[in-house]
Amino acid sequence: MNEWLKKLFLQVKELWSKWTVIQKVILIGIVAAVIVALILVSVFSSRPTTVPLFSVPVTDQAMRDKIVYRLEQENVKVYVTDAGMISVDNEATARRLRAILVREDLVPGNVDPWALFDVERWTVNDFQQNVNLQRSITAQITQHIESLDEIDRAEVVLGMPEKALFTADQKPVTASVILTIKPGSDFASPSQRKKVEGVQKLLIKAIPGLKAENITIADSAGNVLNDFDGMAEIDRVNIVAKEQKLIENLENAYREKILATLQQNFDKDRVRNLNIKIDMDMSKKEVNSTEYFPFTKRPDNKDTPYDDSEILESVTVSSQIIDKTFKGTAYNPEGPAGVEGQNPPVYSDMSNLYGVHQEKSETKNQAINTKQTQEIKSPSIDRVTVSVNIDGLWRRKTDPQTGQLLVTPANSIEREYIPVSAEDLEKAKALVQDAIGYNRDRGDSVTVTNIAVDRSAQFAAEDLAYIRSEQTRRTILLSIIAVIAVLIAFILFRIISREMERRRRLREEELLRKHQLEREKTLWEAEQAGMEVTMSVEERERAELQESVMSIAREHPEDVAMLIRTWLMEE
Numbered sequence: 001m002n003e004w005l006k007k008l009f010l011q012v013k014e015l016w017s018k019w020t021v022i023q024k025v026i027l028i029g030i031v032a033a034v035i036v037a038l039i040l041v042s043v044f045s046s047r048p049t050t051v052p053l054f055s056v057p058v059t060d061q062a063m064r065d066k067i068v069y070r071l072e073q074e075n076v077k078v079y080v081t082d083a084g085m086i087s088v089d090n091e092a093t094a095r096r097l098r099a100i101l102v103r104e105d106l107v108p109g110n111v112d113p114w115a116l117f118d119v120e121r122w123t124v125n126d127f128q129q130n131v132n133l134q135r136s137i138t139a140q141i142t143q144h145i146e147s148l149d150e151i152d153r154a155e156v157v158l159g160m161p162e163k164a165l166f167t168a169d170q171k172p173v174t175a176s177v178i179l180t181i182k183p184g185s186d187f188a189s190p191s192q193r194k195k196v197e198g199v200q201k202l203l204i205k206a207i208p209g210l211k212a213e214n215i216t217i218a219d220s221a222g223n224v225l226n227d228f229d230g231m232a233e234i235d236r237v238n239i240v241a242k243e244q245k246l247i248e249n250l251e252n253a254y255r256e257k258i259l260a261t262l263q264q265n266f267d268k269d270r271v272r273n274l275n276i277k278i279d280m281d282m283s284k285k286e287v288n289s290t291e292y293f294p295f296t297k298r299p300d301n302k303d304t305p306y307d308d309s310e311i312l313e314s315v316t317v318s319s320q321i322i323d324k325t326f327k328g329t330a331y332n333p334e335g336p337a338g339v340e341g342q343n344p345p346v347y348s349d350m351s352n353l354y355g356v357h358q359e360k361s362e363t364k365n366q367a368i369n370t371k372q373t374q375e376i377k378s379p380s381i382d383r384v385t386v387s388v389n390i391d392g393l394w395r396r397k398t399d400p401q402t403g404q405l406l407v408t409p410a411n412s413i414e415r416e417y418i419p420v421s422a423e424d425l426e427k428a429k430a431l432v433q434d435a436i437g438y439n440r441d442r443g444d445s446v447t448v449t450n451i452a453v454d455r456s457a458q459f460a461a462e463d464l465a466y467i468r469s470e471q472t473r474r475t476i477l478l479s480i481i482a483v484i485a486v487l488i489a490f491i492l493f494r495i496i497s498r499e500m501e502r503r504r505r506l507r508e509e510e511l512l513r514k515h516q517l518e519r520e521k522t523l524w525e526a527e528q529a530g531m532e533v534t535m536s537v538e539e540r541e542r543a544e545l546q547e548s549v550m551s552i553a554r555e556h557p558e559d560v561a562m563l564i565r566t567w568l569m570e571e
Helices: 002-018 021-046 061-073 091-103 113-117 126-146 190-206 232-266 345-349 422-436 456-528 537-555 557-570
Strands: 086-088 151-159 173-181 210-219 274-281 285-293 295-298 310-312 315-328 355-367 369-377 380-389 393-396 415-418 445-449
Touching (some): 086 091, 091 126, 126 190, 190 210, 537 557
Antiparallel strands (some): 151 173
């Protein structure tokens, strides 16, 4: 193998040495061209395969930008060449996007419907060509409709009659489509009419000679979806409902604004009911008017107290003055020479008379100031009516001496009604008029009244609450008095009890003291008599305890007093 390579290398080297410079340059060029070709093939083969959206380039820059912007909203990668060709990644995406563009009228005018659906119209004979044409159109339309997100399956039947000799005998092209809509989709709802119109436009662009009135689109339940004439009544009802909703919203806005203003001045409880009715003209009117008015040559100076403006009713654009004077005999035609004239006798008699003729005229072309106005009115308010009632003030009567509320024998509070003054009613009326933009020429009406509102239930509740509060206050007062009386009685009882106890203790202490004195006296007498006195253990302990208590009382009188008070409180 190595010898073969060496031999091949020697042969190439020998040939290279024999070639001329031109041959060497040609060989180098061929090798470079082959290398460049290989590089280009590898580059183009590595690029992803795309499917053109249209078979022809879109030359209109504005239309191409609209199409690309709409496709980018579908989160689809779009490729646009310098020539204007638009392509996407695969055929399924292309069919779905074509359906969207047809539905939204974004198909360029230079795109042929056949190129849109990629139908190849070539065959052997006319009959086979027509059959293949119909089958191809049906298949392509079915694929396009089924590529929609909300369509599960589509069945398309086309009626393409043969061409008749006379136009009056030509039968129309028809199309019927049955759509199986995916569960949960609102494709068949009246609010999604635009989607059904998109399918209908798809059929019209795909089938030559097909008109909208010859298309029937139904769902799997047999409901016709493109009966737009039958939906006109539904549309009218929806429009009326929207108009009523608009009027209601406007009335609510006026009502909230007026109530907020009046309730700030008259209190919320006094201004409760406000009725407002707005009559609106929802029809669309186009008004063309021409107004003629004079020219203002010099405007009014606002600094002067008088009007110094200069106004011209018209301006002379052009004028013509004619002044003719004629003296002499008038021209009297006689006819050819040698022939008697054919003039009537009356002219013949006046042929040699001398006359004078004078003509004066002046023609002026005057121009006036003109203003032409063209406006479209829709909608407009025809009339606004407002009625509002303002209640007066109810003031409770009080006793001027005690300041207490006056109560009738029927246990109700006496009240006095103070009506709203006429001046306040006029001010409230002006306030409402300014709030609604009152226009007398339009027929607006504002009514502000002062009618006493029936507050029987409110007053009954207030009277009941007042009576209950008075009863509660009286009960609390009596309870407080009773508690105070009980406390006073208890205090008196305690004082009397303590006094009786103190006296009882004093008596007992006095008795004990007397007994002690007698005992001590007896002992002293016995000692004086030289008698031996014996004391029991209890008497001895009692005597020692008394001596210790007396010594403590002498040394700490305050502590002993505190101890005695504590004993008394415990008892």
